[in-house]
Amino acid sequence: MTAKQWALAPWSWFLPAPPHGGQGTPPGAAGAGAPSGRDACGHRPTAGTVRFEQVGKTYPSSAGPVRALSGISLDIPAGSIFGIIGRSGAGKSSLLRTINRLEQPSEGRVLVDGQDLATLDEQGLVLLRRRVGMIFQHFNLLSSKTVFDNVALPLRVAGVRPDHVRARVAALLDLVGLRGKADTYPGRLSGGQKQRVGIARALVHAPEILLCDEATSALDPQTTQSILALLRDINRRLGLTVVLITHEMGVIREICDEVLVLEKGRIAEAGAVWQVFGSPAHDATRALLRPLEHGLPGDLQERLSAHPVPGGASRRVLELHYSGAGGLEPDLARIAAALGGTVRLLHGGVDRIQGHSHGRLLLAADLGGPDAAALAALNLCHHARELGYVPDHA
Known part of the structure; x- marks a missing residue:
C-alpha cells in the first residue's frame, strides 16, 4: 500500500486494537464495505457538518456571570473551509471549542452530522474527539519526544497496532512535508515545521473536521502562507471540514470559503468571504478589514x-x-x-x-x-x- 493510500484511509487503523490482534469492524460497516459516511474510495461526501442552534455560553466570575456567546445559530457545510473572526474577547475560542465539546454550551445545541453533542456519554465523547482533530497556536508538542512519537501518541493511546502506527505516521509526515524528520526533536525544528507536526498529529484518527485555533498567529508571513497552502491541500485531498479562528483578515481572505464575524459574543455578520469582504455590513467587520485597505498615501x-x-x-x-x-x-x-x-x-x-x-x-x-x-x-x-x-x- 502506498503512502498516499495510507493517508486516505481504512478506518480500522484508528480504532482500538481488538482482542487477539484482529482488525475489528467499524461502526456502521458491514464486512469489508466502506465505512459509514464514506464512498467506495474512502471519501466522506457528507460527513463533517456542524450546526449551532441558539448557542450561548456564560462563565462564572468573581464579578458575576460573564456572557461569552449569545444566540449563535449557523451551519458549517461539510468539506468547507470556514473562518471565525473577531476582536479579542469576541468569543471565537469559546465557539470553536464547543465543536469538540471542550466547552459545553450554557444553552442551545451543537450538532455534528446531526448528532447533539450534549447527549454523548464518555465513550461517545472519546469517539467524537477522534472525528474532530485540533491544531493550536503554540503547537503543544512534547519536547522530550521525537517528531514520530509526537504524531504517534494518539494512536498508541487508542491501542492501535504498532505496524499500523508506523505506516500511518510515515504517511502523515510525508503528507505534511516532513519526510526525513521522524527522529528529530521539536527543539531542532522551525516554527513552521512544528506546526506541520501539529497538523500531522491532528490527522492521525482520520477526522471529519479539523479545528485550527489561531494556527498561524505565531508564524512569520512566509511560513503562514506555506501552512495555509498545506491546510488548503489537506481540505481538497481528504475532503475534511476545516474550521479556523483568527484575528487576521488576510488569513480569511487567503483560504476560507465562508466567514463568521463575532462581536461581543454575537453574530455581526456571516456569509461567503467575497460578499463579507466586498460589502461589510457591520462596524466590527469594517474595523477588522481596515488594515487590508489601501489607505490614501x-x-x-x-x-x-x-x-x-x-x-x-x-x-x-x-x-x-x-x-x-x-x-x-x-x-x-x-x-x-x-x-x-x-x-x-x-x-x-x-x-x-x-x-x-x-x-x-x-x-x-x-x-x-x-x-x-x-x-x-x-x-x-x-x-x-x-x-x-x-x-x-x-
Whole structure:
C-alpha cells in the first residue's frame, strides 16, 4: 500500500486494537464495505457538518456571570473551509471549542452530522474527539519526544497496532512535508515545521473536521502562507471540514470559503468571504478589514484640497470601489473613455477573492466630465466618490 493510500484511509487503523490482534469492524460497516459516511474510495461526501442552534455560553466570575456567546445559530457545510473572526474577547475560542465539546454550551445545541453533542456519554465523547482533530497556536508538542512519537501518541493511546502506527505516521509526515524528520526533536525544528507536526498529529484518527485555533498567529508571513497552502491541500485531498479562528483578515481572505464575524459574543455578520469582504455590513467587520485597505498615501493627502487650485491647473481625484458583485471588474479603457482627457492611476489595488474582484482605484481626471455617481450608473464600478482636487503636477 502506498503512502498516499495510507493517508486516505481504512478506518480500522484508528480504532482500538481488538482482542487477539484482529482488525475489528467499524461502526456502521458491514464486512469489508466502506465505512459509514464514506464512498467506495474512502471519501466522506457528507460527513463533517456542524450546526449551532441558539448557542450561548456564560462563565462564572468573581464579578458575576460573564456572557461569552449569545444566540449563535449557523451551519458549517461539510468539506468547507470556514473562518471565525473577531476582536479579542469576541468569543471565537469559546465557539470553536464547543465543536469538540471542550466547552459545553450554557444553552442551545451543537450538532455534528446531526448528532447533539450534549447527549454523548464518555465513550461517545472519546469517539467524537477522534472525528474532530485540533491544531493550536503554540503547537503543544512534547519536547522530550521525537517528531514520530509526537504524531504517534494518539494512536498508541487508542491501542492501535504498532505496524499500523508506523505506516500511518510515515504517511502523515510525508503528507505534511516532513519526510526525513521522524527522529528529530521539536527543539531542532522551525516554527513552521512544528506546526506541520501539529497538523500531522491532528490527522492521525482520520477526522471529519479539523479545528485550527489561531494556527498561524505565531508564524512569520512566509511560513503562514506555506501552512495555509498545506491546510488548503489537506481540505481538497481528504475532503475534511476545516474550521479556523483568527484575528487576521488576510488569513480569511487567503483560504476560507465562508466567514463568521463575532462581536461581543454575537453574530455581526456571516456569509461567503467575497460578499463579507466586498460589502461589510457591520462596524466590527469594517474595523477588522481596515488594515487590508489601501489607505490614501500621506503625500497625496497633503496635496488634496476641497476645491480646485486657484489660478492653476487642477485635476479631480475619484475613488472607484469594487465589491465583487455581478462579476464586475475594472475596465480601464472604458473608464478613461467615460472620463475623457487624460486619466492617471494614483493609488489603489484590486484583489481577487473566490473569483470576484475587490478593491478600489484612485484616479486623477480632468475637470468636468461625468460625476462619481454617473460612473457607477454606467456600470464602471459599484460605487464611486469624489475625494477632492490636486494640482495637475501631483
